[in-house]
Amino acid sequence: MPQSDSEDFESADEGHSNATRKERKKRNSSSNYSDNLDSDFEQRRPQPKESNSTEKVATTDGWDDFDVDESETAKETHLKFGDDKPIMSSSQDTGWNDFGDWGESDTVKSEEIKQNTTLELSNNAQIQNPSVTTKETEKQIKSDGWGWGWGVDSLLSTATAGISTITSQVSQGITTVLETGIGAPNPEELARITKEKAKITENEVSEDKQEMTDSTFQFGSLLSGVTKFVENTGTKVISGGLDTLEVIGKKTMEVLQDGDPGLVKKRAMLGLETEKPILSQILREAKDRADEEDKVKEAKREAKEVHYESLFDDFEGLVHLEALEMLSRQVSMRIEERLRSSDPEKRLDIKETLQQVAELCEMPEDDEDDDYEESGDLSKEDVFHEHLQRATRDIGLKLQFQPLIKQYTEILTWLESNDLNEKAIYKRAVSGLAHATALCVELYHKTGEMLLVKPRRSTADEADALTQLTLVLTKHVSELASIFTEELSKKQAEDKDLVNNYITNVFLEAGNSSKYIQNAFQLALPIIQIGAV
Amino acid sequence: MVDPIFDYQFRLILIGDSTVGKSSLLKYFTDGKFAELSDPTVGVDFFARIIEVQDGTRIKLQLWDTAGQERFRSITKSYYRNSVGALLVYDVCNRSSFEHIPLWMMEAKRHIEPHRPVFALVGCKVDLVGTDSKNGARREVSCEEARMFAEENGLHHVETSAKTGVNVEQAFILVAQEVYNRIQTGEYKVEDGWDGIKSGFNRPNGMDFNLLEAETVQSTCC
Numbered sequence: 001m002p003q004s005d006s007e008d009f010e011s012a013d014e015g016h017s018n019a020t021r022k023e024r025k026k027r028n029s030s031s032n033y034s035d036n037l038d039s040d041f042e043q044r045r046p047q048p049k050e051s052n053s054t055e056k057v058a059t060t061d062g063w064d065d066f067d068v069d070e071s072e073t074a075k076e077t078h079l080k081f082g083d084d085k086p087i088m089s090s091s092q093d094t095g096w097n098d099f100g101d102w103g104e105s106d107t108v109k110s111e112e113i114k115q116n117t118t119l120e121l122s123n124n125a126q127i128q129n130p131s132v133t134t135k136e137t138e139k140q141i142k143s144d145g146w147g148w149g150w151g152v153d154s155l156l157s158t159a160t161a162g163i164s165t166i167t168s169q170v171s172q173g174i175t176t177v178l179e180t181g182i183g184a185p186n187p188e189e190l191a192r193i194t195k196e197k198a199k200i201t202e203n204e205v206s207e208d209k210q211e212m213t214d215s216t217f218q219f220g221s222l223l224s225g226v227t228k229f230v231e232n233t234g235t236k237v238i239s240g241g242l243d244t245l246e247v248i249g250k251k252t253m254e255v256l257q258d259g260d261p262g263l264v265k266k267r268a269m270l271g272l273e274t275e276k277p278i279l280s281q282i283l284r285e286a287k288d289r290a291d292e293e294d295k296v297k298e299a300k301r302e303a304k305e306v307h308y309e310s311l312f313d314d315f316e317g318l319v320h321l322e323a324l325e326m327l328s329r330q331v332s333m334r335i336e337e338r339l340r341s342s343d344p345e346k347r348l349d350i351k352e353t354l355q356q357v358a359e360l361c362e363m364p365e366d367d368e369d370d371d372y373e374e375s376g377d378l379s380k381e382d383v384f385h386e387h388l389q390r391a392t393r394d395i396g397l398k399l400q401f402q403p404l405i406k407q408y409t410e411i412l413t414w415l416e417s418n419d420l421n422e423k424a425i426y427k428r429a430v431s432g433l434a435h436a437t438a439l440c441v442e443l444y445h446k447t448g449e450m451l452l453v454k455p456r457r458s459t460a461d462e463a464d465a466l467t468q469l470t471l472v473l474t475k476h477v478s479e480l481a482s483i484f485t486e487e488l489s490k491k492q493a494e495d496k497d498l499v500n501n502y503i504t505n506v507f508l509e510a511g512n513s514s515k516y517i518q519n520a521f522q523l524a525l526p527i528i529q530i531g532a533v
Numbered sequence: 534m535v536d537p538i539f540d541y542q543f544r545l546i547l548i549g550d551s552t553v554g555k556s557s558l559l560k561y562f563t564d565g566k567f568a569e570l571s572d573p574t575v576g577v578d579f580f581a582r583i584i585e586v587q588d589g590t591r592i593k594l595q596l597w598d599t600a601g602q603e604r605f606r607s608i609t610k611s612y613y614r615n616s617v618g619a620l621l622v623y624d625v626c627n628r629s630s631f632e633h634i635p636l637w638m639m640e641a642k643r644h645i646e647p648h649r650p651v652f653a654l655v656g657c658k659v660d661l662v663g664t665d666s667k668n669g670a671r672r673e674v675s676c677e678e679a680r681m682f683a684e685e686n687g688l689h690h691v692e693t694s695a696k697t698g699v700n701v702e703q704a705f706i707l708v709a710q711e712v713y714n715r716i717q718t719g720e721y722k723v724e725d726g727w728d729g730i731k732s733g734f735n736r737p738n739g740m741d742f743n744l745l746e747a748e749t750v751q752s753t754c755c
Contacts, residue, residue, distance in 0.1 A: 316579045319595060322728075323577055323612060330611040449576030453604045 306430040308509050312516075317438025321520060324445040328523040331452070331530050338533060350533045357529045360463035363470065363518070381409050384476060391468035394461035397450045404439045404476075407432070411480065415487055422491050426502040429484035430509055436480055437513040440473045444520035448527045457531030466528065470521045474514045481510035539583050539593040539733040541723075543712050544615055545705070548637045549622035550630040551601030554657035557695035558622065559598050562705055567696045574600040577612050584706055586713045593733065594709060613644035617721065617729030618651040618708040625656040625692060628673035638686070648729060651711045653689040654679060655704045660694035 312318055335354070339347055378386070388401045411432050415425075444466075451462060485503045547555040556574055561567055563580045580596040597616065599609040613619075619641045623630040638652060656679055661670035676692060683690035689707045693700040715721045716730065723730050 316581070319579045323579075323597075326611045326614070327576075327608065446575055449605070449608055452608055 306427050308430055308434050308512060311431050311434035312438055315435045315438035317434065317441045317516070320438065320442040320445040321516070321523075324441065324448055324520060324523045327445070327448055327452070328526050331526045335526060335530055335533065353532050354529050357459055357463055357532055358525060360460060361467055361521070361525055361528065363467065380412060381405050384408055384472075387472045387475075388469070391472045392465045394458070395447070395465035396454065396456070396458060396461065397447065399443065399447060399450075401443075404436065404443070407435055407439060408476075408480075411483070415483065420487070422488055422499050422502060425484060425487050425491075426506065429481070429488075429502075429506045432480055432484070433477060433506070433509045433513050436477055437516050440477075440513075440517050441520045443469075443473075444517075444524050448524045451524075451527050451531065454531075459528060459532040462528050462531065466521060466524060470517060473517050477510050477513040477517065481506050539591040541590065541713070541716070541733055542593040542595055542731040543617050543709055544595045544597065544729050544731075545618040545620060545708060546597040546599060546613060546616040546641070547620045547622055548599055548609070548641060549601055549620075550624075550627070550633055551603075553601065553622050553624040553627065553630045554695055555601065555620075555622045556598050558655070558657060558693060558701060558704070559596055561695040561698055561701050563596070565698075567698075573602055574598055574605075576600055576605055576608050582705075584709055586706070586710050590713065591733070592709050592713065594705060596705075610640070610644055613641055615728040616641075616645055616650055617648070617712050618653070619645070620653050620655050620704065620708065621688070622655045622657060623674065623679075624658050625672055625674050625679075626658055626661050626670045631656075631674040631679065634682070648727065650729075651708050651715070652686070653691065653704060653708045653711075654683045656690075656692040658694060658696075659692045659699065660696045 309318075339350055342350060385401060385405050388399075388404070392399055411428070414428060447466070447469075451457070485506050488499055488503050488506070491499060547559065549555055551573060556571055556578065557567060559578075559580045560571075563582045577600065578598040580598060581593060582596070583591055583593045585591055597612055599605070599612060619638075621634050621637050621641075623634055625631075634654065641650065641652070656674065656676075658670075662672045679692070680690050682688075689711065691700050691704045691707060693704050695701060712721065712730070721730055723732050
């Protein structure tokens with residue numbers, strides 16, 4: 001009778017209730033997860049081997065009791081093992097669905113891989129270790145079918161992958177192990193194993209191949225023996241569920257973990273930790289996550305109502321901006337054409353003029369003329385209106401400021417009404433800014449159109465007027481922002497953070513508004529320029 | 534404010550001589566109101582409304598109301614490009630506005646190229662017909678004549694009044710439905726860098742649930 005470690009698992013299994021089995025299975029499915037990601041079915045074989053070697057490490061560590069059972073038969077185990085495979089793969093899905101987002105994306109995968117890699121690095125030593133120690137324990141491993149399988153497989157996969165230095169080291173270790181196993185396994189057993197394996201791997205082959213081409217990945221899966229070991233333990237536990245084995249497994253994990261603190265995480269993921277706290281923790285986390293998602297949903301709904309860009313679009317700001325862009329582009333093309341068709345010295349002239357106009361339209365660094373002196377008993381709207389008119393006095397066009405004034409009045413009136421809560425103020429602030437900005441953009445668009453059909457251009461005046469206008473308008477939006485934020489900070493809200501958040505956002509959107517306004521002004525520049533050339 | 538939920542946005546442009554009633558038509562269509570007096574349009578103005586085509590798909594019509602005045606002609610040219618539909622508007626009581634329609638159509642074709650828009654021929658002010666002496670209004674373009682022209686050129690034709698509201702809705706739905714049909718047949722599609730047709734969920738708040746619904750609707754029809 002061939003002997004194997006799995007056999008121990010099997011025998012130890014006896015006398016365990018179905019319930020435990022079930023639970024094990026569940027666990028097992030978690031371990032499958034990592035396997036699934038690595039997706040080397042071949043590697044499954046290796047595990048047992050791996051487990052062997054690790055166990056062997058353990059053996060040399062004084063786990064003598066472990067070897068006691070080694071003389072029992074493995075036949076049944078193998079049979080069972082074969083049966084278990086399909087079960088495992090089916091339980092894989094359900095098991096993972098419980099964990100929701102684990103299977104979600106590649107990131108998980110890459111994380112997993114990374115983890116494996118770190119494992120490998122540290123495990124490398126450990127894997128080497130067995131190869132050294134196997135010599136000593138050779139006698140104990142005799143007739144180990146698992147060893148066979150692993151060796152063959154590893155050789156196979158290393159060959160496929162193209163071996164890096166480190167892997168070759170590892171495979172050296174493998175070979176050593178292989179040697180120790182040679183001659184030992186029962187041919188019958190071996191044949192069955194190989195057959196089974198072939199069946200299983202067949203399905204996965206194409207996938208495996210893909211992954212094989214990535215040598216790093218291969219390296220990873222080669223060395224991810226620890227994961228495999230865990231999985232394998234799970235498999236065996238399924239067929240048995242032996243306490244002894246669990247102890248062994250845990251101990252092995254502990255031993256491994258000593259050399260790799262990062263393994264804690266993996267163990268936690270695999271559910272191999274002392275179960276109960278983990279389960280509840282997972283549930284708690286799931287609940288937290290759900291709560292978080294709800295909050296996000298709610299926030300999204302909320303955000304939609306106060307979405308600056310949408311509001312700006314709804315107030316036709318976007319389409320005016322787009323139309324202004326079209327106009328600006330067309331005029332720029334005309335200027336280009338004029339440059340191209342001119343003779344060289346004329347071209348230089350034109351360029352100079354264009355440059356001069358551009359300079360005229362540069363915004364003053366700081367508003368030196370802070371002539372926002374309180375104009376007697378004039379209302380805020382009237383002051384604003386007056387500023388607009390003063391700024392555009394010399395432009396030679398009749399501009400429509402009414403919409404802007406009207407909107408301003410509406411806001412001021414609205415704010416005077418009592419009983420406004422913070423949220424209402426905030427919403428009104430964002431929509432008020434979006435609306436004002438849309439009106440400003442419309443003003444630039446209209447001004448641009450009128451300048452283009454204006455019979456007599458006066459470039460310097462126009463440039464100055466639009467620069468002044470831009471100043472007045474940007475001041476206006478920041479004025480709006482401060483009116484709203486003052487109102488917000490007047491509120492003695494329970495939730496200070498929320499209000500502060502609102503205030504920050506209002507200033508943020510005001511900045512946004514300024515940017516839109518200045519952008520619109522820049523788009524108008526070629527329209528001013530073309531009047532001069 | 535416009536309900537943000539829609540599956541597509543079509544951009545339609547209204548062109549035609551000045552004072553034929555483009556802005557009034559749009560005002561009635563989007564506002565349900567008729568303004569007795571209105572200022573001539575400067576350059577281009579915008580209107581928007583969401584309608585439903587036959588299968589319930591929601592379409593936001595973004596309407597570009599161009600100035601009809603001669604002096605704005607060079608400007609309005611730059612606005613044609615991104616339109617998927619064009620309403621050729623004339624005044625049934627103004628013969629010359631109808632006679633200019635072929636010119637408007639050529640202009641539109643030229644500037645919308647390489648795209649081929651849906652055209653509709655829209656007669657305005659039918660409410661004035663028969664009020665005779667008072668405004669001196671008399672029908673100068675017969676319905677048959679206009680229909681014949683429309684048939685010859687493969688256009689839809691409709692006579693409307695922005696005062697009574699007759700056929701205003703139909704004029705726009707006609708065009709929207711035709712554009713939508715051409716999407717169904719694959720003749721039109723959403724293209725990058727062309728704003729004639731846009732998907733509704735391209736809006737800034739595209740991640741919202743309603744719009745995700747819209748997305749599924751959209752995927753079934755493409």
